[in-house]
Amino acid sequence: MITRTITAQIKNDLLDYRKIILVYGPRQVGKTTLIKEVLSNLPLKKLEINADQLKYIDILSSRDLTKMEELIADNELIFIDEAQNIPDIGINLKIMRDSLPNLKIIATGSSSFDLANQVQEPLTGRTITYRLYPIAIQELRQQLSPFEIKDRLEHYLLYGMYPEVLGLKDSKAKIRHLRELASSYLYKDVLKLSNIRNSDKIAKLLKLLAFQAGSLVSLHELGKSLEMSHETVNNYIDLLEKGFIVFRLSGYSRNLRKEITKMNKVYFYDNGIRNVLIDNFNSLEWRQDTGALWENFLISERIKKLAYGSQFATAYFWRTYTGVELDYVEESAGQLHGYEFKWKSDKAKTPPTWLEAYPDASFQLINKDNFMDFVG
Secondary structure: OOOOOOHHHHHHHHHHOOOEEEEEOOOOOOHHHHHHHHHHOOOOOEEEEEOOOHHHHHHHOOOOHHHHHHHHOOOOEEEEEOHHHOOOHHHHHHHHHHHOOOOEEEEEEOOHHHHHHHHOOOOOOOEEEEEOOOOOHHHHOOOOOHHHHHHOHHHHHHHOOOHHHHHOOOHHHHHHHHHHHHHHHHHHHHHHHHOOOOHHHHHHHHHHHHHOOOOEEOHHHHHHHHOOOHHHHHHHHHHHHHOOOEEEEEEOOOOOOOEOOOOEEEEEOOHHHHHHHHOOOOOHHHOOOHHHHHHHHHHHHHHHHHHHOOOOOEEEEEEEOOOOEEEEEEEEOOEEEEEEEOOOOOOOOOOHHHHHHOOOOEEEEEOOOOHHHHHO
16 A cells, blocks of 8 residues: 555645545546545544445535435535536535535546536635646655665556556556556546547547657647647647646747747656557667656656645746757746756766856756656
């Protein structure tokens, strides 16, 4: 059992505040397990609801306080799992919050663009929101030594960090589970909840993005390959972001003439999902994309670290039109930090162009020897 970083924080917020706790995240990252762990030692009478069941959907979408009170009865806490399945969940949660101020409410959802759209306006000022990601390196450090993590690093780069995948020892079983996850992403979340008609197009788009992970992405070129407008491609990528599959980094710039800002890079929240989309689980010694895998892994792990530590930083890449680049840039508290990622190399020079443009910025090489502090 891996203790999730945000477990104690959720428990404290649940006890200290009269706000609804919302936990977003992709399928199979352990949201239900996390909340059950939070609730296991709370001395409260609890009602746990799986919103996949029709009998609960009818009541919790009714806007009828009497019906909801009959369901809640004398319970002090209600936990609604997969809350995105309930129509008008936001307004119904608002009714419960305003009418039953002593009731503690916690809800999970696997589709941020669906659940967020339903709750954002009705629940303004009434929620505390968390995101749960696949297992983070900082969470593994509670059970594994730095040596053990580094020893398993290639597996993390190939198969990703989903809880069940980490628990499987056989590579074939890992790949089979990842294929099921990829299908779940496409057909249960993004396609179903956004009413996209061209399911084959979004599957092809994901595959193209997987091949281009860590590279500059041209919406025009993607649209040309898929026979879609670049506006449609952009909308599809936006849905994939909100479905916790990919995320974008934009280019950092204070000098628009020299630095690329109009194109983004796209990364996957999990390397295993990326690799299953291109059907490549070859070992690193036989791959041409080890650098891209390493870069995707480090940035996704950094995103987890920042989110779980409530660290406010804006992430970018940096590249000039002459081809000089840094893999990753962070801006926080007025400070600028540049990073170069290398799988094996222990040497990297600060680009002179970077020093010239940002003399007060820091620079650091991150490789497999020193990455632990960066991600954990």
